[in-house]
Amino acid sequence: MIATLGATNPFFVNLDQIFVLLRNWLVGFLPVVLxxxxxxxxxxxAIVCVFPGLFALTTVFERKGLGRxxxxxxxxxxxxxxxxxxxxxGIKSLTKEDIVPLRANAVVxxxxxxxxxxxxxxxxxxxxxxxNMVLVDMDAGLLFFFAMGAATxxxxxxxxxxxxxKYSLLGAMRAVAxxxxxxxxxxxxxxxxxxxxxxxxxxKIVAAQNQYTGVFPxxxxxxxxxxxxxxxxxxxxxxxxxxxxxxxxxxxxxxxxGYHTEYSGFKFALFFLGEYLAMFSISGLxxxxxxxxxxxxxxxLSWVPSWFWFFGKVMLSIFVFIWMRGTLxxxxxxxxxxxxxxxxxxxxxxxLLVTALWRFMGEGWQRWVVCSVILIAAYVxxxxxxxxxxxxxxxxYRYAE
Amino acid sequence: xxxxxxxxxxxxxxxxxxxxxxxxxxHCALAVTVAFAGLALLFLQLDAQFAGxxxxxxxxxxxxxxxxxxxxxxRGSDLPKDGxxxxxxxxxxxxxxxxxxxxxxxxxxxxxxxxxxxxxPSVTVHDIGIALVGRYVLPLEIVALLLTAAxxxxxxxxxxxxxxxx
Numbered sequence: 001m002i003a004t005l006g007a008t009n010p011f012f013v014n015l016d017q018i019f020v021l022l023r024n025w026l027v028g029f030l031p032v033v034l035x036x037x038x039x040x041x042x043x044x045x046a047i048v049c050v051f052p053g054l055f056a057l058t059t060v061f062e063r064k065g066l067g068r069x070x071x072x073x074x075x076x077x078x079x080x081x082x083x084x085x086x087x088x089x090g091i092k093s094l095t096k097e098d099i100v101p102l103r104a105n106a107v108v109x110x111x112x113x114x115x116x117x118x119x120x121x122x123x124x125x126x127x128x129x130x131x132n133m134v135l136v137d138m139d140a141g142l143l144f145f146f147a148m149g150a151a152t153x154x155x156x157x158x159x160x161x162x163x164x165x166k167y168s169l170l171g172a173m174r175a176v177a178x179x180x181x182x183x184x185x186x187x188x189x190x191x192x193x194x195x196x197x198x199x200x201x202x203x204k205i206v207a208a209q210n211q212y213t214g215v216f217p218x219x220x221x222x223x224x225x226x227x228x229x230x231x232x233x234x235x236x237x238x239x240x241x242x243x244x245x246x247x248x249x250x251x252x253x254x255x256x257x258g259y260h261t262e263y264s265g266f267k268f269a270l271f272f273l274g275e276y277l278a279m280f281s282i283s284g285l286x287x288x289x290x291x292x293x294x295x296x297x298x299x300x301l302s303w304v305p306s307w308f309w310f311f312g313k314v315m316l317s318i319f320v321f322i323w324m325r326g327t328l329x330x331x332x333x334x335x336x337x338x339x340x341x342x343x344x345x346x347x348x349x350x351x352l353l354v355t356a357l358w359r360f361m362g363e364g365w366q367r368w369v370v371c372s373v374i375l376i377a378a379y380v381x382x383x384x385x386x387x388x389x390x391x392x393x394x395x396x397y398r399y400a401e
Numbered sequence: 402x403x404x405x406x407x408x409x410x411x412x413x414x415x416x417x418x419x420x421x422x423x424x425x426x427x428h429c430a431l432a433v434t435v436a437f438a439g440l441a442l443l444f445l446q447l448d449a450q451f452a453g454x455x456x457x458x459x460x461x462x463x464x465x466x467x468x469x470x471x472x473x474x475x476r477g478s479d480l481p482k483d484g485x486x487x488x489x490x491x492x493x494x495x496x497x498x499x500x501x502x503x504x505x506x507x508x509x510x511x512x513x514x515x516x517x518x519x520x521x522p523s524v525t526v527h528d529i530g531i532a533l534v535g536r537y538v539l540p541l542e543i544v545a546l547l548l549t550a551a552x553x554x555x556x557x558x559x560x561x562x563x564x565x566x567x
Contacts, residue, residue: 139525144454147458147462148457151461151462153462154431154465154466154469173470173473176470180463
């Protein structure tokens, strides 16, 4: 399979498979009985080390990026260019006092951050992070991912309820309502991909996209239904991870910090970690479903290691997340719900029909025209109808004198 | 029947018992989630991936959340003053034992009715999908219609009453 992709040079093949080879080499020291278990253990260790490391880098990246957007410098005191800031933050959160409110429900309060981090970590098990680099190749991998995602909602509720704080509880209720609403969209936009691929296994979904016409790849985002599905997926993913502009559950002007108001020290750090890990995993899934996973953007670039493309695409999505946080204002609760149920959900359902049409129209240019026209027409009509009652005037600009 | 099965069975039973014995309603809801998770793991142990993940997705992701919301939106999560045990506990015990006996009889009868298969049937998600939209398409559509009707009904009940023009 590797040989057919133009990467015939043994050096690049080895570089592509370097982590797999490294694992096999390390496991080779053990007796044969222990090898499968040790291989899985090494994979788990790699995931548990790599993603928190990325999280540490992302916090600096985010603060620097937000600083740049807001015309300031950002962290620049710890280490060169402030790069050691996460180390300082980590030490701070480890040494801080762990405060639990007197009336809090201690057991549930303690369990909530653990449940969050564990379930979020589980999602990484099925993501193919490179060629042959998937921890568990499950037949129902996509379903596993969403099942784990559903379990995080419960941890958010546990945190909010057990704190015995009205801001925590309100934040948790908002978060759970929002996550349930957008999870429907997240699932339905992924179903389009499953309909075309005919499999719930994520490595198979990547393999289906890892083909080229000329130099251009067959990524699903380059089809009308894929583009629409990806946009809906991106909106739902932003809401699902409580990122701006959907960060109402922790809107600090209204709710102090939402469901983790009463958490301090390392438990707060775990919530922070869980939130960023959820961002990574949901970006990783989006990459896998619509952006071709670990496949290269042009056929002549397929000698570049596959893991580089996967992590590159994930970091690009993270950059977009940060960019949106720096530029968009927060929505209101009613706007959030109306948007989910009156625009995003109907459009996603329509996209499913268009996907079926695409599947059964067969090869040819006709399906491109028909599917694009349906989606664009629906977008315009739905936008017009829903905006009719709003009466927006012309956009006006005001400048400082 | 191995150690994993006994651990999972104990977990599920403990979750179920905690659900009926705990005093705080929200704790009960969380305990029933543990029981759901134990059931899902039992499915997975039997190599039924689809059923296991669907169990987690539907029961933990939706049913447990629904229960929790219902508790919070109705009575509040305050402790009841006069204990959580019903006065008619004996009747409840009899009914529960009856239901258990019927289920147990059905399971035991099925063992002799359907002879034990040696080979484990391999049911993939693909097979389930084919069966759902092939042989069982009519029940699927009926359930879908029913759920849609229920959703529309719920929306109509919850909708603001508009003032009628006279």
